[in-house]
Amino acid sequence: MANSLKFYYDFLSQPSRVLWMSLKLSKTPFEACPVALRKREQLTDEYKKINRFQKVPSLVDNDFHLSESVAMVRYLAAKGQLSEQLYPKALKDRARIDEYLEWQHSNVRLPCGQYFRDAWLYPANGIKGKPKPEEVDKMIKAVNVSLGSLERFWLDKEFLIGSNLTIADLFGAAEINQIKLCQYNVNEQQFPKVAKWLDRVRESSNPYFDEAHQFIYKNSQQAVKAKI
Amino acid sequence: MSTAAPGPGPAPAPSPVHYYYDLMSQPSRALFIIFRLSGMPFQDCVVALRNGEHLTDEYKTNINRFQRVPCINDNGYKLAESVAILRYLSAKGKIPEHLYPKYFVDQARVDEFLEWQHMTLRITCALYFRTVWLEPLLTGRTPKEDKIEKLRMQMELNLDVIEDVWLQNSDFVSGSTLTAADIFAACEIEQTRMADYDVRIKYPKIRAWLKRVRQTCNPHYDVAHEFVYKISGTGPQAKL
Secondary structure, three states: OHHHEEEEEOOOOHHHHHHHHHHHHOOOOOEEEEOOHHHOHHHOHHHHHHOOOOOOOEEEEOOEEEEOHHHHHHHHHHOOOOOOOOOOOOHHHHHHHHHHHHHHHHHHHHHHHHHHHHHHHHHHOOOOOOOOHHHHHHHHHHHHHHHHHHHHHHOOOOEOOEOOOOHHHHHHHHHHHHHHHHOOOOOOOOOHHHHHHHHHHHHHHOOHHHHHHHHHHHHHOOOOOOOO | OOOOOOOOOOOOOOOOEEEEEOOOOHHHHHHHHHHHHHOOOEEEEEOOHHHOHHHOHHHHHHOOOOOOOOEEEEOOEEEEOHHHHHHHHHHOOOOOOOOOOOOHHHHHHHHHHHHHHHHHHHHHHHHHHHHHHHHHHHHOOOOOHHHHHHHHHHHHHHHHHHHHHHOOOOOEOOEOOOOHHHHHHHHHHHHHHHHOOOOOOOOHHHHHHHHHHHHHHOOHHHHHOHHHHHHHOOOOHHHO
């Protein structure tokens, strides 16, 4: 039964990493189905049968096909296939996590994702030229606004929602780590809480965190300096 | 507003959920319609965005740290983000199952849409609305034609997905009956009326689906969209 779960992902995709780490941390068996975005495998007709939106990640549970990472988290949690620490059942704790998961789309994912796409993905794949310096500045500014909001609204405690690692932290850290590819480093003076939090998220979810981020580390040439 | 603090001890008689909203905001309308359809009593707390009521320190400290609408206060528990609010109230049994299913497989289908829409439908419709309608109103400057054109194309890429994928084989976005997902989507699309965009011209399935959504949600749908109809000078034909 458990092995009927197929997970389609690419470590270059932020939410793919989140789901992969969550499944590993939850010790949920699954069949790993890598989809090489760099080879545009997601655009084949075959993959369209897996995911009608032709995106990663995707979840196939017997004949139930699901896209959208947050929807997957909730589905797996309902099935008891996600650790309760990552996505607690208690009403108010869960609502606070949901608040973050909904908030992050346009407040973290959007600025980080846009920066990644325009400053790394498109130029690296010859889809578009390198952005102009003033365009880069604008994107960095948006990212900084995002990190500022994390400091102000979400990081009073060790983690985004209280004192334990939850799924919200994995989503947040995966987005911010993505822009290492653009050589963006979190400024510890400007964003001290974010910097410390990122370390904590990594420590709390290793060895899976580093495994999922291997590609990012390698290609940003800032492989974490043998910290762990 | 409620000042009751959460905590142990004998619970005071709960007061209805305080709902902070402005019907000019798409997710505010969505929740308003959902609450009305659910027959859920709520304390009406209108926040006039046009007067900057959400920007005061008082609002930030006592109502919503993000200074946005919609949000709720449930006997001292403050929550923002419309989809999180929907899930919270559903878990409390305030939202009927047909709008937000309890069975996890059906719920996942609704969640899939609610998560999909943020970075696609919502962002592009909202940006179009803001650039074409709101910003000229605030700055007195008209946006350039090519900018409008680009935003319209981005928005239509996502309307294409609604037309061709979400509504491909079903009457509603998550299946054969209306759910919260349809209400969120419709409120987003209705917003573009104010920017003189008529979704009905290019998209026959969306046109028919919007009619179904309105019909299923009325009279609450029209109440929620009164301003949109008035400001845009358009409305369902019955009203013209």
